[in-house]
């Protein structure tokens with residue numbers, strides 16, 4: 071299918087695409103979550119632009135460098151391309167307001183749930199917010215998507231199930247638009263919703 075202008079899926083990285091590893095930065099420690107490469111291929115085939123938006127406070131803390139992050143992303147894309155997918159753009163926040171070292175210690179505009187990374191992506195990609203999504207495993211990812219003005223999908227991988235249950239325990243309304251077990255289920259939901267005008271969010275997949 072041809073690229074459909076402006077339909078963007080923004081993706082959190084750790085716990086959404088790959089296993090949550092403590093301050094992941096070495097390519098050899100990258101483990102994709104089951105079905106994640108396939109989900110990325112499905113979304114690409116359906117014509118979506120795929121953009122990773124990730125907080126990388128490990129840079130701020132001095133655990134690894136921007137160069138490490140960029141090398142990891144290049145490696146990730148090599149692996150995804152073997153499965154027929156790819157990420158079109160990677161954006162990361164290297165800052166932390168409290169634990170940052172030197173110039174990385176700052177209250178920035180890019181750290182999720184703020185929207186600076188989405189705005190950076192907009193300089194390179196067209197974004198039709200009404201047909202775009204944020205997928206992540208933390209409430210902070212979902213808040214970022216809402217702050218920016220796109221629909222949100224919480225995945226149950228990483229911290230997702232925990233954050234969903236915590237909200238339920240507190241008797242709060244769901245903070246996300248849709249909940250999916252994993253990235254593949256999230257991809258199916260988005261593809262169906264965007265492909266079929268009669269599709270209702272409450273329809274089960």
Ligand SMILES: [Mg+2]
Nearest residue numbers: 082084085207
């Ligand atoms: Mg995450």
Ligand SMILES: [Zn+2]
Nearest residue numbers: 163165178180
């Ligand atoms: Zn930042």
